[in-house]
Amino acid sequence: MTRQHDVKAERDLNGNRFYIRPFPAFAAANLSGEISSLIIPILASIAPAVSKATDGKSLLDINVEDAAPALASGLSSVNGDRVESLLKKLLVKHGNISVELAGEDEAQRLTEDLANNLFCGDAQDMFILAFDVIKVNFSGFFGKLGSLSGGVIGKLLQKMQPGSQNTAS
Secondary structure, X not given: OOOOOOOOEEEEEOOEEEEEOOOOHHHHHHHHHHHHHHHHHHXXXXXXXXXXXXXXXXXXXXXXXXXXXXXXXXXXXXXXXXXXXXXXXXXXXXXXXXXXXXXXXXXXXXXXXXXXXXXXXXXXXXXXXXXXXXXXXXXHHHHHHHHOOOOHHHHHHHHHOOOOOOOOO
């Protein structure tokens, strides 16, 4: 059974090691609605990566480093205040991430100030970390979307790809 305080994933970014723990249950439920409302525009931008990765697997099996530029592009069509708010909720609000800074031996809680310092000039890494947080907390939820890639999600992605002639509802 997953425990709220157990580290479920680690990610190395720019020499720093991030430790990701699950959200409290009610926070995860709240965030699932926000994440779902943002997923459609983002799916349009990462459709090629999704179609490769979801061959019977989870939507979250895509290689986030390869998809990060497309993710950033997809997020550009979303309100910036909404993106900022969601990133703060995913990365700092619930205290679910700690970071061991390069050259240090002890991890510290990721705060907004620390995140601003670490990701200044390199926002792509912030999106990579947020994707890892989503994987830890919502893999079952989004895994079901990926398993539908041949059905509803697959058709939606096909319609949203540039040059697609399929515009039927």
